[in-house]
Amino acid sequence: MPITDDDIAKVAQLAHLELGPEELKVFAPQIAEIVNYVEQLNELDTENVEPAIGGFTPEGAETDSSRDDELVPSLGQKTALAEAPDAAEGHFRVPKVL
C-alpha cells in the first residue's frame, strides 16, 4: 500500500521524533521504498507456519533462567543519578508534564 507523507508524520509522532519538513521529504520516499521491498514476503504462503520466537536454540530454550532469590547490592541512588542530565534532591528532574 502506498505510504504518504501524512503516514510518515504520524509514525514520527508515535516514535517521539520531531522531524523537520526537510527530513520528512527525504524519509518518506526512502521508507516507502523499503516497505515496498519487504512486501516481497507476501509471495510466500505462511498459512501453517509457526512464527519464530527469537533466535533461540533448543538448548537456550531449555535453560532454566531463574536464579536464587538472594539480596544483592543495587546501584544506589548516587550512582544511578550520576549520569542524569538534570538530577535534583535524589530524583530525575523533568520539565513540567502538563
Next chain:
Amino acid sequence: MSRETVEAAVNAAEKLNDTLNAFLYIDKGAPQRAENASGALAGLPVAVKDNLCVIGMQTSCGSRILGDYHPPYNATVIQRLIDAGAVVIGKTNCDEFAMGSSNENSAFGPVKNPWDVSRVSGGSSGGSAAAVAAGIVPVALGSDTGGSVRQPASLCGVLGLKPTYGRNSRYGLVAFASSLDQVGVFARDTADVARVLGVIAGRDNHDATTAETPVPNYLESLNGDVKGLRIGFPTALFGKGLDDEVGKSVKDVVDAYRSLGAEIVEVELPHAGYAIAVYYIIATAEASSNLARFDGVRYGFRAEDAPELRQMYRKTREEGFGPEVKRRIMLGTYVLSAGYYDAYYRKAQQVRTLIKQDFLSAFERCEAIITPTSPTPAFPIGEKVDDPLAMYLNDIYTVTGNLAGIPGLSVPCGLSSGRLPIGFQLLGPYWSEPTLLKLSHAYLSARPFTERPPVRA
C-alpha cells in the same frame, strides 16, 4: 613484558587515529593496568566496540544521544576478559547504535579502511575491524546483529566470529535488536579467536538468553583434521549481485578444502533471498522498542529549550539521533503500528521460521556451509549513503545467520586486483564454533593470509 605490549598498542592507536578514526576513546592508563594482570589472557591488549560497557570509559554507541555517557558497570564479556588478565585499551568507532554496514552512520565520522583510506571499513563494528587489521591490537570485540562483525572483518582482511545466539552474554551490550544481537570476536589468527571466545562464552545470570551449553576448549579443535568433513556449497547464492573476483576467490577456497580432504556437497537454502526483507522488519521493530529508552531523562543528552515533557522527549530524540537511526525507528514503529502488525511483523517471524528450517535441513547433509561474507570488497566512502536499500543489501550473506541464531565466521582469503581484502564465511549448526574454527585454522595453515595493509602500526 605485558606492560610494553599494551603501551605499544596505546601508542599505535593514538598515532593512527588521525588516519583511521578507529577509536573514539583511547585509555592512556591501560599500560599501568597491565602490570599486575594475570590469567589466561594476561597483558593482552583488546579494543572494544563503543556499545559495550566498560567502567571508567565512555559508551557512546557512536551517537550524540549518549555522547559522554559513562556506564556504572562492566558488560559480562568485559568482566570475563578483565578477570582473565586482558587489558581494554579503548573504545572503537561504530555505526550509530550498530546500525549500518559502512561505519558512515557514526556521529563521529567514518572509520577509514587501512587498505585504502578512501574506502569504508565496513560496519557496524568498523573501528574494531580496522584496529585489528592495522595491527594496533591482536584482538577486538564487536557486536553482530546482521553481519556487523563478519562484514567489516571481511572488508578489512581479518577474522570475525559471530557465535551461536546464547553463547555470549549480552549484559552490558547496548541493545539494538535483542533476538539477533550477539557479541563477536575479531583477530588475525584463528587461535586468538578461539582463546578469547573460550574466556567470554557461557551462561550468565544477567542474560536469560544465554544457554547452559558447556564451553569447550576451542583451542583443541585447531588440529588441522578436516578429512571427511562435509562442506555445503549453496550454488544459488553465487549468482546475481556477487562481484566476480569475490566469487572466484571463494570458489578457490572450496577447491582448497577439497584438496585438504573435505567433501563438498550441494545445498539449497530456498528462502535465503527473503532474509534481508525479514531482517529489516524484525531488526527495526526490536530497535524501535529498545531505543525508546533514550529520552533525555536518566542519562545522556537532553535538548534545551523544551519546557514541556513530551516536547523534551521529541526534541532530545530529534537532535540526538542521526538519520539512519531515525529511519529505522520509524520503519520499526510503522511495522508494529495498529493494523500492520500481522502483515509485517508476524509475517516476518513466520518467514524467519522457514529460513531456520532451511538451515536445519541443510545441516543434515553437511557440517558447515561456505558463502562469501560480503558481495563486494570495500566500497568508496560516500558511494551508498543516499541509498539505504542498496546499503542493506551488503548484508545479504550474513543476516541469515542472525535470523537462524547459528554461528558464522568470516575468514580472509585473498586480495582483489585493487588490493582490497576478500573474505569467505563459514556457517554451522548451533554450537558448532569448534568446527568453524577447525576449518578456518586448516585453511589458513594451508593458505596463510600474510598480506598487510599500507596503514599499519
